[in-house]
Amino acid sequence: MDQLPIWLSLRERSVLVVGGGEKAAAKIRLALAAGASITVVAPRLGAEVSELARAERVRHVERAFADGDTEGHAIVYGATGVEAVDTHVSAAAKARGVLVNVVDRPALSDFSMPAIVDRSPVVVGISTGGAVPALAAAVRARVEAALPARLGRLAAFAESFRSAIRAKIAQGPARLRLWQRIVAGPIAEQVLAGAEARAHAAVLQALNGGDAEHSTGTVYLVGAGPGDPELLTLRAVRLLQTADVIVYDRLVGEDVLTFARRDAERVFVGKEPTRHPVSQDEINALLVARAQAGLQVVRLKGGDPFIFGRGGEEADHLRAAGVAVEVVPGITAALACAAAAGVPLTHRDHAMEVTFVTGHGREEGNAPDWAALARTRHTLVVYMGVGHAEDIATQLVGHGLSASTPVAIVQNGTLPSQRVVAATLGRLAASIAEQGVTNPAVFIIGDVARAAQSDTTVAVNLVRAVAG
Numbered sequence: 001m002d003q004l005p006i007w008l009s010l011r012e013r014s015v016l017v018v019g020g021g022e023k024a025a026a027k028i029r030l031a032l033a034a035g036a037s038i039t040v041v042a043p044r045l046g047a048e049v050s051e052l053a054r055a056e057r058v059r060h061v062e063r064a065f066a067d068g069d070t071e072g073h074a075i076v077y078g079a080t081g082v083e084a085v086d087t088h089v090s091a092a093a094k095a096r097g098v099l100v101n102v103v104d105r106p107a108l109s110d111f112s113m114p115a116i117v118d119r120s121p122v123v124v125g126i127s128t129g130g131a132v133p134a135l136a137a138a139v140r141a142r143v144e145a146a147l148p149a150r151l152g153r154l155a156a157f158a159e160s161f162r163s164a165i166r167a168k169i170a171q172g173p174a175r176l177r178l179w180q181r182i183v184a185g186p187i188a189e190q191v192l193a194g195a196e197a198r199a200h201a202a203v204l205q206a207l208n209g210g211d212a213e214h215s216t217g218t219v220y221l222v223g224a225g226p227g228d229p230e231l232l233t234l235r236a237v238r239l240l241q242t243a244d245v246i247v248y249d250r251l252v253g254e255d256v257l258t259f260a261r262r263d264a265e266r267v268f269v270g271k272e273p274t275r276h277p278v279s280q281d282e283i284n285a286l287l288v289a290r291a292q293a294g295l296q297v298v299r300l301k302g303g304d305p306f307i308f309g310r311g312g313e314e315a316d317h318l319r320a321a322g323v324a325v326e327v328v329p330g331i332t333a334a335l336a337c338a339a340a341a342g343v344p345l346t347h348r349d350h351a352m353e354v355t356f357v358t359g360h361g362r363e364e365g366n367a368p369d370w371a372a373l374a375r376t377r378h379t380l381v382v383y384m385g386v387g388h389a390e391d392i393a394t395q396l397v398g399h400g401l402s403a404s405t406p407v408a409i410v411q412n413g414t415l416p417s418q419r420v421v422a423a424t425l426g427r428l429a430a431s432i433a434e435q436g437v438t439n440p441a442v443f444i445i446g447d448v449a450r451a452a453q454s455d456t457t458v459a460v461n462l463v464r465a466v467a468g
C-alpha cells in the first residue's frame, strides 16, 4: 500500500483552491460537501465557481497565486491545469508543510483523491494512488451498484439504537447477534426496503426481551426476470445473497441462481405446463414451514411474481398463516421479449393499449374473453400459448381480427437461445410447427409486431451488411 487511506474532517477548516475552472469546481464541490470553508485564488472564474462565489459559498481572491497564499490552510488544491502554476503551488505548499493535491499530477501531490461512493455516513473511497483514475471510476460503478441506495438510512437507523442496546444488552454474543440482525439481517432488509416502522418494532421487541431471534421469518416473492441475470433488480440480487432458503421455479436459470448465498438451502419446485411435480399446496406449506422456523425465504419466480405466477395466491396463503410477505417485482416476459425483439408494445400510430393474457386458461374453465380482445390499435401479448395457437388464432380471427395481423413469436426471450419468429395470425400454428417453437414463448399480436427483428430479418440484414 503506497498511500494511507484516511477520512479527513474538514468541517469549518480552511481549504485553498488555486484555479477557477471546471477542475477547481470539482474539488470545491467535494470540500463544500465535507463542510470546509474555501478560498479560491484565481484571476478569472468559470461559470460554476463564479456562481459559488456570488452566493458567498466560497471566498474569491481575484489575482494570480502567490507563495504566501498556502499559509494557514488544512489542505491545498492546485487546479489551474497550467503546469508552471500548479508546480509553483505544489512547491509553495510543501515548503510550508501543507498537504497538497494537484489535479491529474500525482508526482506533484502529497495525497490523491479517491473515486467516492457516498451513502453518508457510509463513504467508500477507491484509489489507484492517482495512477489510473479511469480504473478507480470503473470500480466505483460496481460498488455503486452493489451498495443499497438506503445504506445511509440504515446507518442512521442503527446509530439511533446504540445507547439503548448498550444499556439493555450486556456486551457479548447476544449483543453481537442483535447488531448482526440490524446491520445485515432481516431488520436491515426492512430498513433498506423502506419499511422502517416494522424494523423499529423488531428492534424494540428484541430489546424488550421478545424472542426475536426465533421470530417468524419473511417470505420475499421475488421476480427473477425473463432469464438474463443482467435483468435482475438490485434488490433481487441482494435478497438472493442473504436469504437462508431459495425456493425456485423451472423458468429460473442457473445463471440467476449463481447470485445465491453459497450455503443457502435451494428447493426446486418447478412446474411444467402439463406436469406439477410439487403441488401448489405443498409449495405453500413449505414456504410457511421455513418462515415459521425463523428463516428468510426467497420465493424466486420467473418474470414478475404477480404476472401469471401464482404470486397472489401464495401471498394470500402466507398472510393467512401469519407470515410476513414482501414482493419484489421482476421484468415480466412480455416486456423483456418485446424489447428483445425490437417491438414497442405501444406506439402512437399503431397501439394505444396493451393486454397480457394467458393462452391456457381454457382448460381451467377460465378462457379469456377473445371477443373483447380482438380489437385493432391494441397489442395482445399471449403467455403460455404455444400448445393452443390454433385455437387462439381461430378465436381472434373469428371475432374480427384480420388473418394478416402480424405476430412476433419470441421463444426463450433474453437468453442466449432466444428466437424470434415473424408470423401472422392466419399462419400462427403453422409457423410454430414449421419452426419447431417450444415453451417458453410469448406471442405479441398486433400491428406493432411488424417491427419485430425476427431471426430471419436479422440474418438477412447481416447478409446484406456483409455483402456491402
Ligand SMILES: C[S@@+](CC[C@H](N)C(=O)[O-])C[C@H]1O[C@@H](n2cnc3c(N)ncnc32)[C@H](O)[C@@H]1O
Pocket (backbone or CB within 6 Å): 226, 227, 251, 301, 302, 303, 304, 305, 306, 307, 308, 309, 331, 332, 333, 334, 337, 382, 383, 384, 385, 410, 411, 412, 413, 414, 415, 439, 440, 441, 442
Ligand atoms: C407461468 S408463466 C410465468 C410468467 C412470469 N411470471 C412472467 O412474468 O414472465 C410462464 C410463461 O411465461 C412466458 N415466458 C416466461 N419467460 C419467458 C421467456 N424468457 N421467453 C419467452 N416467454 C417467456 C411463457 O409464455 C411461459 O409459458
